[in-house]
Amino acid sequence: MNTTEAPLRVAVLGARGKVGREICKAVEAVSDMTLVAEIDAGDPIERLVESGAQAVVDFTHPDVVMGNLQFCIENGIHAVVGTTGFDDERLARLGELLAASPETGVLIAANFSIGAILMMRFAAQAAPLFESVEIVELHHPTKADAPSGTAGRTAELIAAARREANSPAMPDATSQEIDGARGADVDGVRVHSVRVRGLVAHQEVILGGLGETLTIRHDSIDRAGFGPGVLAGLRAIEAHPGLTIGLEHFLDLP
Numbered sequence: 187m188n189t190t191e192a193p194l195r196v197a198v199l200g201a202r203g204k205v206g207r208e209i210c211k212a213v214e215a216v217s218d219m220t221l222v223a224e225i226d227a228g229d230p231i232e233r234l235v236e237s238g239a240q241a242v243v244d245f246t247h248p249d250v251v252m253g254n255l256q257f258c259i260e261n262g263i264h265a266v267v268g269t270t271g272f273d274d275e276r277l278a279r280l281g282e283l284l285a286a287s288p289e290t291g292v293l294i295a296a297n298f299s300i301g302a303i304l305m306m307r308f309a310a311q312a313a314p315l316f317e318s319v320e321i322v323e324l325h326h327p328t329k330a331d332a333p334s335g336t337a338g339r340t341a342e343l344i345a346a347a348r349r350e351a352n353s354p355a356m357p358d359a360t361s362q363e364i365d366g367a368r369g370a371d372v373d374g375v376r377v378h379s380v381r382v383r384g385l386v387a388h389q390e391v392i393l394g395g396l397g398e399t400l401t402i403r404h405d406s407i408d409r410a411g412f413g414p415g416v417l418a419g420l421r422a423i424e425a426h427p428g429l430t431i432g433l434e435h436f437l438d439l440p
């Protein structure tokens with residue numbers, strides 16, 4: 187933690203949203219940061235510049251996040267981004283924008299919870315050791331995207347680990363299927379999305395081999411759980427210009 191320099195000036199985009207509210211509280215609770223702007227839908231984004239924000243946290247919506255980031259990068263404001271919906275095309279566009287503002291840092295993390303980061307890591311470690319791997323993600327029904335960003339990232343990590351290990355194709359004799367019954371195919375990994383009132387954010391990675399299964403499960407039971415990871419991202423972002431994908435790159439994990 188920085189104890190000698192002035193507090194980092196932080197703005198939150200999506201400040202009145204379910205996660206944004208928690209992030210505002212987390213920033214206000216620490217002494218090495220000052221919350222200088224709380225911006226939500228309908229508020230002018232120019233307030234970021236007027237408030238002197240050095241770093242922005244974005245928990246908004248996949249439809250608006252690219253415009254927000256373009257504004258931040260063009261104004262040299264670092265960004266720590268939890269909003270989902272990033273595909274290769276969007277990441278390439280961010281790379282182009284950052285090339286014109288080389289001192290600016292952008293962190294995109296599908297999940298800021300430490301347990302979810304470990305769940306992804308353990309799943310990737312285990313995936314080459316089992317014949318079958320499928321993902322079930324379960325969320326509240328107000329979620330915009332399916333599958334979740336976390337499930338998409340987990341599938342990519344599993345697929346990469348299995349390619350690296352030359353794992354054979356997973357067994358699946360399905361020859362007759364109602365559309366969607368086997369979930370979405372993300373990089374060769376089946377992902378099933380559940381949307382049920384009362385849930386927050388949950389994911390199971392189910393691995394299976396001869397005579398056994400292993401289930402790795404993570405549960406977010408309160409959105410306050412995303413706060414510590416976002417603070418860690420904010421503390422690291424100034425020292426990491428360019429694009430970083432995944433909070434794990436800023437953490438000291440074993």
Ligand SMILES: NC(=O)C1=CN([C@@H]2O[C@H](COP(=O)(O)OP(=O)(O)OC[C@H]3O[C@@H](n4cnc5c(N)ncnc54)[C@H](OP(=O)(O)O)[C@@H]3O)[C@@H](O)[C@H]2O)C=CC1
Nearest residue numbers: 200202203204205226227245246250268269270296297298
């Ligand atoms: N990476 C992570 O760890 C996590 C990521 N997420 C992701 O974060 C995003 C937000 O999730 P959640 O908080 O649940 O969603 P909410 O809908 O509760 O919050 C989003 C907020 O952003 C506002 N908003 C919309 N457009 C803009 C804009 N242009 N500028 C500023 N604010 C805007 C919305 O206003 P209005 O409702 O009026 O449109 C709303 O208040 C999603 O993509 C979700 O998947 C969620 C949890 C953890």
Ligand SMILES: O=C(O)C1=N[C@H](C(=O)O)C[C@H](O)C1
Nearest residue numbers: 270296297329334335336387
């Ligand atoms: O929308 C949510 O709620 C969440 N979104 C992120 C995702 O899509 O993975 C992170 C977490 O699952 C909560």
